[in-house]
Amino acid sequence: MLPFIFGMEPSYALAVMIGLQSVTTTSDTFPSVLMGIPGTSGSQATVVDGFPLSKKGEAARALGAAFSASLFGGVFGAAVLSVAIFGAIPIILAMGFGEQMMLIILALTMVGMLTGTHAVKGLAACGIGLMLGALGSAPVTGIERLSFGTEYLIDRVPLVIVGLGMFAVPEIVDLLRRQLTISETGALGTGWLRGLRDTFTHWFIVLRCAAIGCLCGALPGLGNTVIDWIAYGHVVQTSRNRESFGTGDIRGVLAPEAANNAKEGGALIPTILFGIPGSGSMALLLGGFILIGIEPGLGMITEELDLVYLIIWSVALANIIGAGTCLFLAAPIAKLTTIRYALIAPFMFGIIFFAAFQATRDWGDLITLFIVGALGVYMKRFGWPRPALLIGFVLSGKVEASIYHTFQVYKLTFLERPIVLVLAVLIVFSIFAAARYKSGGEPAEKGVHAATGLAPQTVFYFVVLVFTLVVLGDGLRWQILTGLYPITSSLLTLAFLVPLGIQMARAKHANNVFFDTERAAFGAAVDRRSNEHYLLWLAGMLAVSAVAGFVIGISAFIYAFMRVKARVPHWACALGAAVFVLLLGVLSHLLALEYPQGLLQDYVELPWPLQ
Amino acid sequence: MNSKLFPRAATSLAAAFAAVAIAVPGAFAAGVDFAGEKVTIIVPFKEGGGADVYARLFQPYLSKYLPGKPTVIVRNQPGGGSVKGANKFQESKPDGLTAMACSTSTLVPFALGNDKVKYDVLSWRPVILSPRGAIFYVNPKTGARGKDIVADIKALQKAKLTYGAKNPTSSELRGLLGFQMLGMNNVNTVFGLSSGEQRKAFLRGEININYDTAGSYSRKVAKFEKEGKVVPVFTMGYGAADGSIKRDPAYPEMATMTEAYEKVYGKAPSGPSADAYVAFLHMGVTASKSLVLPKGTPDEIVDAWVDATKKVVADPQFRKTAKKVIGAYEQSYGADAAKVLKMATGIEPETKAWLKGWIKERFNHDM
Structure with a gap:
């Protein structure tokens, strides 16, 4: 993007940059819904319900709902932006380290909603994510932890690789094994108009999530990648009927998509007002601004208000046109789900390895994708919730940094600040809502919860346990600023792993704690090959x-x-x-x-x- | 001033003065021609950052002025605070088709002997070196008013100060060294903050002292002076051609840190902390950003590049856009730039040893 705009007339360049920026969050839904590959790190939550809808044959409906929700969210974000620039400064300045830390803890408690059928496994999965975040340089001291001597792990594991490895690889492998085409029915099902109607039916959800997205986008501390999960967690938390989430509930698509687009408008607020980017993509935008000679900051509001409104209208228009285009393309592109999967799959592997390589342009990217992908495959097999790991990973760096910053600057006085107290109350509510949620039913004797053939899941459990101990051991080597985080995150994970292990050892009959998809009947399996078979293909x-x-x-x-x-x-x-x-x-x-x-x-x- | 403080520097800036004014004809570049080739500028940082913007500013103009008008692209290779990209660059072919945008963050790990560094700054052939001044500012609640430098320093010595930095061996050491020298001993350092985050935390009032490059200050912070939220106190100063520290040309009315020291203590700064400070001054200010060619690049190719960049800097369209990024500072080129880089990264072993001990003692951190 940047190479193209240089030399353009400033207003055109601005429109181009903002336009491009605003609609990546709309079109990234295509791969998420159709192929289970998160298009950008902001659309990971959409995969959870969007892809199952696609598998049920309702891809066009999911896309229609997603795009209309995106459209609403984006325009909402632009509208808020147009008003907020005049009054947002004091609010943004009030969000100090203490407030940011509370926001992050609040986001972590949302994990409680996404822990799947077994809460302790979910919390342990979140712990694995938190520990994965310990790999690489410590945010505070810059010392490398657990880099295993490699140059690649001087920096943390790139998020895009974790996202692709957790969601894309296992889904592709799974589809190759089970289904001839992505869509079970081999047909398209209900069209995008139905999806549009869904947005209207659930308008209040869309509005709330757009507001959440905009707010979280504008406030410092959370970053962009977790906002769609927050919206998703919110809609699950506030629904009475939660059973269908994860299996293709349209609300699980509406929520993150609305929030996603609204957050772009929100993130523009601090970018324009302070010239300080609210996120990585805003930093790029700022770089672009400088190249075309625009100076964001307070001066813009007073001296160049017309440019500001140009930005706002570009956001709104881009969202409208983008969503409109995507809507019309939805039906034809959704036809991809009816093509034989064995034909699409190799290209998708190619695309995701290509995308992974763009993370740091290093061979390590490809190898890491393979490793994380294998982890994802086995987590899916053994019922360890992958969204939980992802949230733990995404928030790991911020958790560590924000706790340190809050205590370094405030000691304990941060508890005196009003916003902190409000957020503390919200956290309590969130934990309460998570604890109340009990999944139902007695597990069947045969099937995924069977108590026989436990060797593979036990092995997996021990692999996780060993990793936790390795992290703990590494943390103990360092002085406190570097080592505190690996020690606490591994101890936290152990606190979940130990009861889990005990439960696994003691349960004699079918129990929710056991989960192995291989134990279930395969139905109309396409190919009797194992996960390992496909992993070997990739290794090859x-x-x-x-x-x-x-x-x-x-x-x-x-x-x-x-x-x-x-x-x-x-x-x-x-x-x-x-x-x-x-x-x-x-x-x-x-x-x-x-x-x-x-x-x-x-x-x-x-x-x-x-x- | 102690002559050991300021190793002999060439008349780099005097030469640069002349060079900027004239567009030197391509007398050197007789045999060099990049027609039909692709030139890559490696930026070992993420898109949108200072070094990236610097490289992209030059990119289209270099395409215009390099002999043969080659295509010029920018390739970002972030990682390890620029260490990864610089390591890769060290292996590049010296054929004039690959260059790198080098920044303070690339120089500091090299100068301090970071063990992940496999590159050798002194082996590179610099083309152009762009200095950038740094300005120190505080929250008026600390007691500084910006009117009398001695009164301000005295107020800061008594106040409880909070300062942000990336990590215990990053470029913010210049600030910490300066504070120590000026007797400001009540400094709570908060690590893990990038420069953008430091600025934000300052505006929120959570840190009350900060350094910024002159460009960022005037663009992002200066506007708050009117509201009484920001008081600029001194600049780091600016390494002149003869090795002395002069006032920053972008802020000629502001005292430098060294002047402040002299006014408060009545003598010039000396000793290992002063030596370390000067090293950081050169790395952070004098040698702030540069474009370099790989080790072993033949003279005629370097000259062709130098030639082209001089023409770029003289181009009126470039001057307009670059003003906010490069500022009013004089650029240095070729061999003169190389001398500055040598001076900037050449920390004496005793100073390095002292620095190592000081960092260990203050932050319990092994360098």
Whole structure:
């Protein structure tokens, strides 16, 4: 984006940048709903209910609801922005370290809503996420923890890789095993108009979540990636009938999508008012502003009000046009869900590894995606809720930093501040709401909760336990500022793991604590292969890439996969691989991208785009 | 002033003066031609940050002025506070097709001997070096008024101060060293804050003293002076061609830290803390941002680049856009820039040892 706007007339450039910025949160719904791949880190929560809807054959409805909710949220955000710039400064300045810490703790308590059928497993999964956040440099001292001597882990594990690994990889593998096409029914089902009507039916949810999104976007401390989860958690918390969440409840799509778009308008508030970005994407925007010679800040309100309103209208218009376009595209694009999955899957693997590589442009990205993906696959198999891990991970850095900052600046006096007290009350409510939620039913003797064949889940449990102890051991090496977080997060996880382990050891009959999807009848399984089989395919792709570079590796993978799994004639496989290579090449040219190189590239100069 | 404090620097800035005024014809660049090639500027930082904006400012103009008018792209390789990107850059081919945007954060770990650093700043061939002044400001609740520097320092010595920094070995050390030298001993340092977060926390009143680069200050903080929320106290100063510390050209009416010291204590600063301060001054101010070519780049290629950047800086359109980012400071080029980088990163072993001990003692942190 940045290379293009330079040299443009400021007002055009502004409109382009803001327009592009505002609608990524609309269109990112396509991969989330259709393929279970979070399009941006802001649309992860949409996957939880959006993708099941797609599997039920209601992709177009989910998309329609998502886009109309996004549209509403975006326009709402723009509307709030237009008023807020005149009065928001004192509110934003009131959100100090103490208030931010309380917000983060509030967000963590929302995890209680998303812990799935077994609360303790959910809390332990959140703990794993918190511990994963300990890998890399400590935010306060800059000392590397648990980097295992690698240069890659000087920085934390990139969020996009955790998101893709937790959601995309397990879903793709699962689909390959179970379903011929993404949509179970092989058809499209109800159309996007129904989705539009859903937005109207649940207008109050959409409004509330848009407000939440806008508010959280404007306030410092939470960052962008957790806002859609907060909205999702909120709608679950405030619903009487919670059973259907996670299996394709349209409200689970409306909530995060509305919040997502509204937050962009919200995040623009501190960006414009202070010239201080409210988030990473705003930082980019600011960089763009400087390049075209615009100076955000209070001066803008007084001297260049017309530019401010240009921004606001760009946000609103972009949302309207973006949502409109997406709505019309919804039906044709949703047809993708009726294509044989074995044909789509290799391309999707290619796309997600490509996306992972953009995180830090390092081979470590691909390897980490593989590892996290494997973790996700097994978590899905053994019923450890992945949203809980993700929230723990997303908030881990902020938890650590905000607790330290609050105590360093205030000691305990932060409790005297009014907003802190209000948030404390909200936290209590949130914990109460989480504790009240009990999932129902006696588990069946056969099926996922069976008490037989426990070896695999036990092994997984011990792997988690060992990891926790490793983190604890590492934390003890460091002085307090660096080591406190790994120690507390691992101890917290142990506090959940120990009762879990005891329960697993003592339960003799089918029990909610046991969960293994392999124990359930497979129904109309497409392919009797195991998870490990597909993971090995991916490992093979990485191995080929290590030798010959990613471009060759992925094209070989696509070719082989289409041939073996989809039984497509050779020429079609070759065509598929070639198209993908061409796509990679075009992207590389336009966006100045590089792809992971293998040993071959070190010795031989290959023609573009194989390098 | 102690001559050991200021190693001999070249007449870099005097030369830069002349160079900026004239667009030097391509006499050096006789054999160098990048026609049809792709030139990559590596930015070891995220998009939107200071170094990124710096590189992107130059990008289209370099395309215009480099011989052969090549395509110039910017590639971001963030990680490890720029250590990762710089490590990768060290391996680049010295054919003039790869350059890097270097910033203070790249220099500090090298100068302090961070063990993840595999790059050698002194092996690089700098093309252009852009200084950026830094200004120290406080919350008026600390008692400083901005009228009399000695009274302000005395007030700050008595006040309870809170200061933000990234980590115990980052560029904010310049502030901490200065505070120690000025007898401001009641400083509660809050780590883990980026410069943006430091500024926000200052505006919220949670930290009450802060440093900012001159550009960021005038763009983002100066406006609050009118509301009585901000009092600028002194600038870090500016490394002049002869090695002395002069007043910051962007704030000529403001005293430097060294002047403040002299007024309060009646003599020039000396000793290891002063040496360390000067090192950080050069890394943070004099050598703030630069464009460099890899180790082993032949002279004629370096000259072609220097030539092109001089033309860029003289371009009126560039001057208009760059004013807010590069400011009124004189640029230095080529060999002169190299001398400044050497001076900036060349911390004497005794000073380094003293610094290590000081950081361990104050923050319980091993460098």
